[in-house]
Amino acid sequence: MEILVILIPVSILLGAGGLAAFLWSLRTRQYDDPKGDAERILSDEWDDRPKPPPPDQNSEP
Numbered sequence: 001m002e003i004l005v006i007l008i009p010v011s012i013l014l015g016a017g018g019l020a021a022f023l024w025s026l027r028t029r030q031y032d033d034p035k036g037d038a039e040r041i042l043s044d045e046w047d048d049r050p051k052p053p054p055p056d057q058n059s060e061p
Helices: 003-027 034-040
Strands: none
Touching: none
């Protein structure tokens, strides 16, 4: 029974550590648009650099 004196605080500390890590990941926006990143790497629109913007339609040559 004496082991419970050690195991209960250790389990509470591990749970608090997991909760702190989860809250940190939410604050640093780790879950924003994970699908978009996975699809962007396969797209031809983006290479090392984004394509230059199209020439302005209203400007005269």
